[in-house]
Amino acid sequence: MKKSIGILGGMGPLATADLFQKIVSLTDAARDSDHIRVYIDSNAAIPDRTAAILHGGADPLPAMTDSLRKLEACGADCVIMPCNTAHYFLPRLQERTTLPFLSMLEATARICHARFPGKTAAVLATQGTLAAGLYQQALASEQVPFLIPGGSEQEALMRVIYQGVKAGQPPESYRADMALVLDGLTAQGADYFILGCTELPLAVSLLGLSIPAVDPTTELAKAAIRFCGYPVKMADGL
């Protein structure tokens, strides 16, 4: 019996659409009925995760739990979240359900190890994700070398995420900030980039950039397809 996916989404909505589109596109299917059943709650009312972690902002856990209950009621067999920062709350959500959560961070760390052995990753993520140590832990457990952006690069990255992609602004408005981040980290020794906020694969795609990168949204999509017992359509075999 093949399994279905529940997407605890809305964090943000465009990243949720991106994850869903990647699940469909990466499933090796010849007709509609070869695809996975996917339930989505794009719950835009979930309070900002970074604000909650760093500044005592509204707790997102009640709204996330509400979405979890809806996905359970639909009959989802696993839960995935297209928001890296939201994974800070994953252990507490996991305590509240018997449905398995698949971790975007673990899927990403595994592919970093396999695709760029011994190379240094630059972790592009929100301040909430970095302050919580989410990628630091996941990468360390796969022995992936990494570096973290400093002050001015991290500020530029937050502008790309919040004032650029989440605000629906045109890509040209954040091209300079993105270049500042990528150039600065390359100069510091980064060999490739982890696009560790779900707005960043969108930003890179909209800007038409070609950079060595791991896209956690893609890796989560592939992990979920495999979990459900479906074949992944892929070029690189990883």
Place this chain on the structure above:
Amino acid sequence: MKKSIGILGGMGPLATADLFQKIVSLTDAARDSDHIRVYIDSNAAIPDRTAAILHGGADPLPAMTDSLRKLEACGADCVIMPCNTAHYFLPRLQERTTLPFLSMLEATARICHARFPGKTAAVLATQGTLAAGLYQQALASEQVPFLIPGGSEQEALMRVIYQGVKAGQPPESYRADMALVLDGLTAQGADYFILGCTELPLAVSLLGLSIPAVDPTTELAKAAIRFCGYPVKMADGL
């Protein structure tokens, strides 16, 4: 109190992702929390609608009703379906629920009338949609002149939809068939095209074609955003 959307999807899955992406992109929002709550059941197991209408294929109504019940349980305030042909079953689904269905065909006919007054539309749709007279009725009630593809053009169009987009094949594999359809209908007097199967806006976009067209997926997204009480971000004011 703003409303939420339920998407009865999976017909096909990529078209469902396209509708969701268009809802997000067309909502005039400055941050995650300005977006609409959207529930999706991408139920790829719904039997093919054209096969059911034309050839006595499996009845899709039980699987569609199952998805409808899940969207009701989530708390959706309206239901939309990113499949033109599925609208053949809309009256019977509407009898089974108090949730309002918003019709993709009516939204399309209204915009045809407003944007191309007096001009002739070519209806590009599946044989199931055409045989059921779905667009013929919707366009007639808005006094929109239209023409329907003949045999060889309709066969080419079905190849684009089923052997091209739904089969996940590269756009070059259906470029010649799409050109045959567009050139043939233009020669017969079409002024613009209704992309009346949800795979066709995808095909036109993937082929990079620039043609005068109405995209029912976009019009349905806009109708749903307005129904829910949110502002539409748009260029043409329609």
